[in-house]
Structure formats: C-alpha cells, structure tokens
Amino acid sequence: MTAMDDDRVFKALADPTRRYLLDRLYERDGRTLTELESALEMTRFGVMKHLKVLEDAGLVVTRRSGREKLHFLNPVPIRLIHDRWIDKYTERRVSALADLKTQLEETG
Amino acid sequence: MTTMTQNITQVYQLFIKATPEQIWEAITTPEFTQRYFHGARITVTPESYRSLAPNDDVWGDDAVLEFEPPHRLVHGWRSLYSPELAAEETSRVTWEIDPQDGGYCSLTVTHDQLEGAPKTAASVSGAGWMMVLSGLKTLLETGKPLTG
Numbered sequence: 622m623t624a625m626d627d628d629r630v631f632k633a634l635a636d637p638t639r640r641y642l643l644d645r646l647y648e649r650d651g652r653t654l655t656e657l658e659s660a661l662e663m664t665r666f667g668v669m670k671h672l673k674v675l676e677d678a679g680l681v682v683t684r685r686s687g688r689e690k691l692h693f694l695n696p697v698p699i700r701l702i703h704d705r706w707i708d709k710y711t712e713r714r715v716s717a718l719a720d721l722k723t724q725l726e727e728t729g
Numbered sequence: 730m731t732t733m734t735q736n737i738t739q740v741y742q743l744f745i746k747a748t749p750e751q752i753w754e755a756i757t758t759p760e761f762t763q764r765y766f767h768g769a770r771i772t773v774t775p776e777s778y779r780s781l782a783p784n785d786d787v788w789g790d791d792a793v794l795e796f797e798p799p800h801r802l803v804h805g806w807r808s809l810y811s812p813e814l815a816a817e818e819t820s821r822v823t824w825e826i827d828p829q830d831g832g833y834c835s836l837t838v839t840h841d842q843l844e845g846a847p848k849t850a851a852s853v854s855g856a857g858w859m860m861v862l863s864g865l866k867t868l869l870e871t872g873k874p875l876t877g
Binding site: 626650651679682684691693694695696697698700701704 | 736737738739740741742743744837839855859862863866
C-alpha cells in the first residue's frame with residue numbers, strides 16, 4: 622500500500638457519516654443505495670458522494686446483481702493500516718514497559 | 730452475526746505490486762501457497778482445486794468452475810479441515826486479477842454462495858481471509874512470508 626492509499630483511507634474514515642455507512646455494512650453486507658440512504662437524513666446524492674469516497678479508498682467494493690448495485694465492506698485496507706500503524710506503535714509501548722520492568726527488577 | 734443474511738457474500742480487495750502472472754502463480758502453485766495459506770499446499774488445474782495440509786491431510790478438494798490464467802479463477806469451497814464445517818454445503822470462491830497503472834494489480838476475492846454454510850461463513854470472514862490475503866501481498870512484494 623502506498624502513502625497515497627493510506628491518505629485516502631484516513632480521509633475516508635475522517636467523517637462520521639462515512640463511518641456510519643461502514644458500520645451499517647458491517648452489520649449486514651451487500652446493501653443497495655436505497656437501503657443505505659433510508660437510515661440517513663441526507664439526500665440520495667449526498668449518500669452517493671460519501672459512498673464514492675469510500676469506494677475510491679477501497680473500503681467499499683460494489684457488485685452488480687441483476688439490476689441492482691450492491692455495496693460490500695472491504696476490510697482489507699483497514700487491516701493493512703492496522704498492521705502498518707497500530708501494531709507498530711502498540712508493540713513499541715509494550716516493549717518499553719517490558720524494558721522498564723526489567724530495569725526496575727534489576728536495580729531493585 | 731446479527732442477521733441471517735450476513736456474510737453470505739464476502740468481498741475482499743487489495744492492491745499488490747506484482748504482475749498478473751506472478752499473482753496467478755502464487756495462487757495456484759503449492760510452493761507459494763504453503764508460505765501464506767496456513768501452510769496449505771494448493772494445486773489448481775483447469776479441473777480441480779486441491780489443498781493439502783502440512784501433514785498431508787486433505788484440507789480442500791473441489792471443482793474448478795472457471796480457469797482463465799492469469800485473470801480469473803472460480804472454484805468450489807468446502808472446509809475439509811474441520812468435520813463440522815465439512816458437513817456444510819459447498820460455497821464458491823472467485824479470484825479476479827486486474828492490472829492497474831503503475832505496476833500494480835487489484836486482486837478481488839469474492840467468497841459467496843454461503844447460504845448453506847453459515848459456520849464456514851463465520852469462520853472465513855474477517856481475519857480468516859485477511860490473514861491469507863495480507864500474507865500473499867507481503868510474500869509477493871517482499872519475498873518473505875508475513876509470519877514465521
């Protein structure tokens with residue numbers, strides 16, 4: 622994943638409506654635009670714009686099923702961000718605590 | 730897991746810096762799959778998708794429904810590694826490899842027809858496929874497996 626892809630994912634997540642849409646898809650995947658907009662007090666065009674941002678970030682993938690366009694949550698970009706950012710910093714904090722413990726035990 | 734319809738179609742998409750041929754090879758040859766697919770040695774021919782455990786147990790033995798190297802592979806899925814999951818109906822896995830600009834490919838994995846396999850759906854969703862796919866990406870981009 623390139624830095625530019627990371628930017629898109631962070632920007633897509635930096636909006637409560639888009640996070641809400643992801644949560645809706647997490648509850649039940651493969652929804653139509655009509656289903657997704659019914660839960661929001663927003664115009665159809667507004668919801669479409671948010672979905673487009675999520676799609677560009679790779680967080681939502683669409684599939685045609687007959688005449689319908691279904692939206693699926695794609696969890697992979699969040700996983701990659703987790704691997705790249707969250708793991709890295711939490712690991713360091715944990716190992717810092719482990720070092721502190723060792724140090725205290727040695728001097729104590 | 731709140732509704733009946735959840736997870737019967739699962740879609741995973743990622744971008745990998747590799748050629749379609751490299752990705753195809755990594756999906757269809759046992760030397761590659763054993764380095765990212767829970768150690769499974771998977772052999773794919775135009776007719777069959779066969780997966781062997783490190784101890785030679787059969788983890789998967791399904792029909793190949795579409796075989797179009799290096800862009801599209803569709804095969805059946807039954808989780809033979811668990812008696813409980815193996816008792817469920819066969820589901821379907823589709824691999825799509827699409828070249829993008831800049832030496833990347835998008836790889837989209839769709840696991841569907843899971844209506845008759847709710848336990849399999851729960852077991853492969855989320856971390857299941859993601860560990861496999863992020864391992865595949867890491868292996869192709871760095872030459873090293875994600876874990877171990």
